[in-house]
């Protein structure tokens with residue numbers, strides 16, 4: 001498992017993208033041996049060698065494999081039309097559009113794989129494919145749907161028959177998976193609030209929440225405070241908190257109400273609108289969880305990356321972007337590249353681990369106000385779908401721990417229950433022994449569906465918080481006050497640097513579809529200024 005060196009809760013030193021002070025001292029004086037690169041960037045390129053700390057940088061030359069140090073100092077002399085930083089589905093969508101528009105493109109990806117938060121992860125024993133990250137696609141998610149079709153990725157309906165489980169503080173209630181709402185008294189008390197949200201979403205300035213007439217009022221509140229102003233019923237509050245945290249993997253007291261209202265309003269496309277934003281966001285049939293991909297959603301970015309393979313450099317974490325005159329010099333561990341335009345295609349919560357020269361104070365302030373959700377996915381494999389035999393859908397939600405939302409999953413014809421480990425529970429279990437997490441998740445499944453859950457034959461566990469190049473998931477949320485103060489810096493280009501990543505999307509922000517839209521929008525910005 002990768003070492004967790006850069007979690008937002010870590011020390012300031014731990015979050016530094018490179019130990020440049022010590023490195024500058026080490027290499028101070030004398031000329032850069034690579035005459036093609038400005039000296040300050042050469043220093044940063046060397047600093048980028050380890051990517052963790054100056055002390056390690058100093059030790060690096062002795063540790064490097066033969067040829068490795070030389071490779072890392074490489075300077076690609078080409079002036080590209082665009083460099084895309086990040087080969088998640090957003091960066092890939094940007095690169096695809098730019099290549100299609102005839103632009104020269106390089107994609108620099110930190111990991112040794114494409115897909116970012118979309119990842120096929122094998123089960124522990126049998127090596128079955130499971131979706132460790134994004135998996136569901138639903139109506140109005142037209143851009144990712146189009147890519148799935150283009151790359152021949154079959155979509156299958158999420159199993160949605162029988163009864164689902166609503167868990168409220170130890171009490172288990174069954175309700176019909178369709179339409180999917182437990183009509184418990186407390187839940188009914190939440191419906192007027194849901195109706196108010198629906199009203200707000202109609203006509204909402206999607207993607208630009210700071211333009212809403214009540215933006216200042218709502219951005220001053222957390223989601224939980226906003227809900228508490230509207231209902232005093234404990235179950236209604238719990239359900240509305242859970243609705244948010246199930247989608248975002250952050251508790252309702254940790255993000256702005258304005259952020260959440262924009263997130264709900266964005267769960268559509270340009271042509272569809274409301275009503276039913278909330279149902280579309282949270283629902284299975286007719287909602288964002290409607291379909292899964294045969295073979296895993298990661299087939300989409302993997303096939304995109306295969307088509308773009310000559311353009312992608314893997315194991316190339318970008319450490320610095322220097323806007324020198326009318327172009328940018330991008331320093332990565334795999335070398336230094338130059339381009340007329342750059343697309344940074346990742347969450348704002350991690351995009352400011354890159355050093356920008358000159359500094360971008362507004363964008364830095366925006367990014368400091370964004371935090372990744374904390375999330376993991378657990379999947380248990382069974383010999384037969386025993387929950388179906390009991391008339392259960394395999395879906396559960398409520399306030400049980402550690403998995404608060406479950407679904408039946410599909411993988412190569414096997415029978416799988418999948419549970420999200422979210423927010424504070426994931427934080428508690430980030431560093432726990434794997435078997436402890438497995439046992440706790442199985443206990444939760446047994447509570448939801450029955451003791452047959454204990455007879456699993458295989459499992460998969462993936463903890464996104466421990467991923468150095470994600471810092472969590474599924475999406476970054478903004479704290480109160482951030483969007484109304486710095487929201488414009490989310491998408492406004494900074495010189496020749498453009499911003500993509502799902503968090504910068506208008507529609508379906510936080511989803512694969514939003515990521516594709518954001519990448520295509522950033523590419524269109526570049527094409528528009530470089531005809």
Ligand SMILES: Cc1cc2nc3c(=O)[nH]c(=O)nc-3n(C[C@H](O)[C@H](O)[C@H](O)COP(=O)(O)OP(=O)(O)OC[C@H]3O[C@@H](n4cnc5c(N)ncnc54)[C@H](O)[C@@H]3O)c2cc1C
Pocket residue numbers: 085086087088089090091108109110111114115116117118132133134135136137316317318319345346347350353354375376377464469470472473474475500501502503510511512513515
């Ligand atoms: C557990 C989980 C479940 C989810 N479920 C769904 C779902 O069912 N449906 C859905 O639509 N969405 C879902 N999502 C959200 C979805 O995965 C994201 O919205 C989408 O994948 C974001 O894509 P992106 O390209 O914007 O960002 P990312 O996928 O994060 O891509 C960013 C890329 O940049 C790279 N990178 C980071 N830093 C650097 C650097 N310094 N230099 C170079 N490269 C760098 C990363 O390695 C990564 O490849 C889920 C996410 C998670 C984690």
